[in-house]
Amino acid sequence: MKKLVLASIFLIGITDYVKAQDSTGPKIPFDGIETNWQNGSDRRDSSVFHGKYFVPSVMMDINYTHSFNNPNDNTVVGSTALARNNEVQLSQLSLGGDFYYENARAKVMLQFGTRSNVVPRNDLSPYRGQYQLANVYRYLSEAYVGYHFNKWYGINVDAGLFMSYIGLNSYYQVENWEYQASFTSDNTPWFFNGVRIQIFPSKTLKIEPWIINGWQSYGKFNKMPGLGANITWNPNSNLKLLTNDYYGTDAAGLPERKRFHSDNSLLVRYYNKPQSKGISKMAFSLTGDLGFEKGGGVNGFKNDSSKGPAQYFLSSMIYNRIWFAKNKFAWTIGGGVMTNPGRYLVLYPTGQASPLPDPNNPTQTEGKYPFSANPGDQFKGWDCSSNLDWMPNQSFLLRLEYVHRHSSVPYFAGAGGVTSPNGYTTTPLPADWRPDLVKSEDRIILALLFRL
Template identity: 75%
Template sequence: MKKSSFSILYTSFLIGVLSCAYTVSAQQKGEPFEGIDQTWQNGSDRRDSSVFKNMKYFTPSILMDINYNYSFNNPIDNTVVGSTALARHNELQLSALHFGGDLSYGNARARVMTQFGTRSTVVPRNDFSPYRGQYNLANVYRYLSEAYAGYHINKWNGINIDFGMFMSYIGLNSYYQPENWEYQASFTSDNTPWFFVGSRIQIHPNKNWKIEPWIINGWQSYGKFNKMPGLGGNITYMSSNGNWKVLTNDYFGTDAAGIPDRVRFHSDNSVLHRYLNQPQSKGISRMAFSLTGDIGFEKGGGVNGFDNSPNKPAQYFLSVMFYNRTWFAKNKLAWTIGGGWMKNPGRYLVLYPTGQASPLPNPQDPTKREGMFPFSANPGDQFEGWDMSTNIDWMPNQSLTFRLEYINRNASVGYFAGGGGVTSSTGLTTTPVDPNGTWRPDLVKNESKVIFALLFRL
């Protein structure tokens, strides 16, 4: 199907859905996933309700994510490489502060969530789209994690039509850490989108299913990389007894900056199963697992998907991650163990190193790189990563989590920050970097770290 044809069909579909609003009764027909317990799911809100639930037009929400992590590589500049959850080593940091909430009046709806802390810099930095055209979109939008408005149609179990900035489901994990089983996401989640900017339609034909098409600016991008929008969607099924969740997210777009002939396809698929549920038990009260597998590729513009040739190297993405979680003491304690693997020739989804190892454009001069010794990300460059982690959670109530986590991550090439760091010989940005000297960014193949996090949600 031609790109323009898809956009026309999507617009026609949107107009058709909107027209239903005039013929559907104002009486609420049902709620999305009504009566299905989602509090155990990886990537979902573990609260059974909001303390603000009785407010008529506005339901506030406040989230805080405070962490301390210690890398046994002990980088001299205290910088973390290759993570969207962490920014600093051996320091207490405010990773995220979000406040905002949901607004509704009649069938009009909106959600606004602000974003402050290190993630407001760490997450947008890999977005190339602000370099296309004027105005610094990375600064304009970085203090918002969600901001959308739309209309709710009281048909079936609800139809929502939204425009703005909303969360991505690709990679299973939630952008908000209090919803995740693990703190440092595995490669599958950490290297796939956290947000989209565009439009979506959420269709709940009954309480078990959600069908959600998207038309968006691009792959975790504030603007467009080229002229074509990103196209995709989500299909989610939840069993009535709340023990199963199965979903697929699929995406197609042109997301290589300045290379409009290169197309990207990505398919993300997860299954979650709760295989034990006895919430009043003082021993093991609940057990569940999540399994996620991703496959994708880029083709055109000098790369050739899964087919490797001298002039057109293969450029694709394969990954898997698995976690098992066991709850104890009436769900007040939990133990999670798991890990994952990723292979990404061409490194088009790899989170780039920071500092003098960064291959990203320099904000002051996009014709140059941020780093003097950039990590290469050329067609054919190989990258493979694998990780494992385990943690203990103490959850005295549904709004507070204390987490202690150990993680070991590995890569096939030098990638993580070693003892020499990625900034300078002293670790300070004020120290000149001599390209003819002996210092280079210290990128190593593995790292182990301990993370302590305090996660709050109200």
Template identity: 75%
Template sequence: MKQVLLGVALGAVALNVKAQTDTTTVTKIPFEDIDQTWQNGNDRRDSSVFKNVPYFTPSILMDINYTHSFNNPNDNTVVGSTALARNNEIQLSALHFGGDFVYKNARARVMTQFGTRSIVVPRNDYSPYRGQYQLANVYRYLSEAYAGYHIDKWYGINIDAGMFMSYIGLNSYYQPENWEYQASFTSDNTPWFFNGVRIQIFPTKHLKFEPWLINGWQSYGKFNSMPGFGFNLTWMPTSNLKMLTNNYYGSDAACIPDRKRFHSDNSILVRYLNKPKSKGISRMAFSWTGDIGFEKGGGVNGFKDDAVKGPAQYFLSSMFYNRIWFNKNRFAWTVGGGVMKNPGRYLVLYPTGQASPLPNPLDPTKTEGAFPFSANPGDQFFGWDWSTNFDYMPNQSITFRAEFVNRHADVPYFAGQGGVTSQTGYSTSVLDPNWRPDLVKQESRFVLAILFRL
């Protein structure tokens, strides 16, 4: 989840992205002189076809994919991804429509969410099991929904409440904004959304400070009595450089209020060549993200094993991507990857099917899977991945992408040939008592995707 701005005044241009620095009709517009169309995790459009619509700027996004795993799981299920759900099938991964509303200084944004992501992402949130009203079903068809007010101070102050995108992990939740399709562990295992309140403060034209008061780490509700706290700081002094940091503190272990989580996410993006009219290499850029975090208390002890306080439970990760554009930015080639170490597995995306350790919706005292993947204090997890892709972008609204991805883990984790559902691959089959989910340590896959934005 994981994200940053191309927000120019509605009535001029209103393009909202992972770090969401949208504004209203004011004379001082933050980052107005910055070209962000090249940035990973950002809207690549330079204008909206709806820019002259009063009070409302519509937005439509579609993500259609086909992926093949060389492990050939018999149930076609993808394990360990929030972008992909099914192998060897054409799938509508995401359909979003909505937009930005503005009237005087009142503002709001609503984006719906349909497709496989409306199931894949909410399933990792434990908080709906606390109390009633099926929060995962209430919210799953919304990716963003917030309202707020703009204050004409400095370069603007926005106060918003509702559901908004997380910025942790750099990648955008919306695939047309990313350089790669299958995100590295750093982005895919950190949050995609927050529920709460944020205040966007622009003290200068090139700087944003944004504190948050939220329910928790990618959670619709609260896991314990304590909310989550965090902030984003983004600095873009020129069109060739972007630096940001996101920091979070909360209590996100269900029924373990003494366990506290800290996470720091930091990125730098550099464009080191820009010749937009060149028919050869027209642009070159790289992005680097590094994360560090830990949980402490309630039976775990941060970065150090302790006989009394418990085993170490922390998160270290990094990812790097380099992208080269060709022929007036119509084509692009990206290569990169990353690593992640997460003892205790508290941020690992859990396998699905009979390997799922998540609560069963029909009986939360039991897990969904008969043979759950363990996520206990002291359980180790180390993973690394690399990918490369080629994009064809005939215009700013559509991308055709072909990508190869190779991922590894030090424990059986990805879906193998036997799948994670049953011996036949169908959820309707009675389990063979000798069958177990087929988890393996590596997978290679290719992805074909059509990414549309208007």
């Protein structure tokens, strides 16, 4: 009897020890919280790859878009997702993956296609110094190395090229509810180059400081680095709150001009019956941005005769998404508004030839006929879109989308295009020719998105 009691005590002790070991195992941030419904997040339940040291990733984004303005050169203006009208385009081919060895970590994602040209064109920092940084980094969307510390739910310290969260939308279209991003997302950064520190003090909270070269810039515009942080709170599977805040000097050659930006989003899933043959899920995302530049001839939110005109950024966007047929189909509708006096975050229209900006005017944009972005220049815009998605599995998405965009000044490519009278860059330009810019556009987008 005594032996039986001792054996029982031993077994109970072993069981308690195993439970204790399990409770002190690896802590995974957001473990058990569904995030695959969120706008700007990976919609997969899991990867098909399960390597110990390397988890590969493959993404493809192919689109066809038709503008009802029918520009003669097929050029899309004011978009980082689209490049050419009325043509089948490989927007992005991404190859790479995540590497792990003990607590060391790294990620490399190569990028090819039109996005490798469309996104870097908006970064003028390579004009400071040598080595053509826009070409050096052009074919990389992510490339960083770091270390994971086993503290709380983890601390990651990474250095290199990594994604920006400002504007909610993901750099990768397969993660977004809409294809053509609203002004709030399209006119804010897609990437950062520098150092980030991801701190997970609890399962539901992330605090992520940044020390970076600048606002979507491969290099620094001035001596000061960009400083910022992301805070994400995801308390359960139906709610997500996040804020991104940034401070830096991002006007080339004007170190006294400081930029501040605050980006804030709320995501709510308000209905969830994943096995329903009718409506299976409903959710919305709401984003609001506020920012300004001050100093160096501009004065934030207020016009001042001695300090300069107001130069700020106000924008918001809202999208609602409804899934059907066990999440095989989805319908999204939404849009946004933006005002940006000074146009410092406007995606500038392209023009023929594209010489370097005037070195005596660091705020001038590229092109033979540059889009005016002087202090006090006004720009307001609004957009709306609706799309239908077919998602037969977690790796494939077919999207049909209709988009309307409008601006307060001529901005989008009109019938005459932005290149030359006949649309070719080799055509000599008549003295009286100018890019044909109009105030609105309507377009239809068909996109095939793949992720493995």
